[in-house]
Amino acid sequence: MKAPQWVAILCAFHIASLALGQAEVRATVMLDRTQAGALTGRYYVKVTLENCPTARMCTFRLNLPTAYAFNNAAASANTWIVDMRAGADVETIQAGSPPTAAPVLFAEAATGTNVKGVQVVALLKAEAKNSKHVCDIVFTSRGRATLAPITFEAGSVSVKDQALNPITAPARVVRANAHFGDLNWDGGIGLNDFDAWVTAWKQGTDLPFADIAPVVSGSASQPATALSSQTPSGIGLDDFDAWVTAWKSSQ
Ligand SMILES: [Ca+2]
Incomplete structure (x- = not known):
């Protein structure tokens, strides 16, 4: 093989490596909005699988610090989670014709020392996407978000392919808080x-x-x-x- 062909192959491999990127389970903390863009006053954590195209199952526990002062004073202890939205890449049950619209996503509230958590098991569609949307965990809070970090419970994160082989994907919380005064979380105060x-x-x-x-x-x-x-x-x-x-x- 001539030198230019080797160079071309190496370049293609390098580009493919860059495109694939680092596998991870990513949690992004965001302000909840209506479809029209208005702030609802709620927060949510968007959980995605990045660069795990063969992933078919994902389990984890996400912990939110009680420093958020969840708005549960007048109701039961678990009403701070007001909604669990399944992501677009979660599998649906193939039980009928047509299949049901119910996504296969299980979530359960949990509590711990200075944290409240949610435990999630999600089955994912067989599609080779680099970014798979698992779920949105919508929660209430009294007062704005603090600098106390939202974290994954150590040892709780698992990603597997169709053959149940584990996929190495470290968990990461991308953005836990906004700057003080940045009410709409766009990065500036204006x-x-x-x-x-x-x-x-x-x-x-x-x-x-x-x-x-x-x-x-x-x-x-x-x-x-x-x-x-x-x-x-x-x-x-x-x-x-x-x-x-x-x-x-x-x-
Ligand atoms: Ca702003």
């Missing part, structure tokens, strides 16, 4: 955050992303690490003052 705050304030309900005032006045020097006031009555001027402070410090 007028759109002011609009989001006004919208939440007008709505009159306690939308947690706008309830940002630190709970302890002495912690105001580092508000990003403090819990928000989580005022049950809603959003008030203390939250607006906290946002203005964050906006000024970002200028």
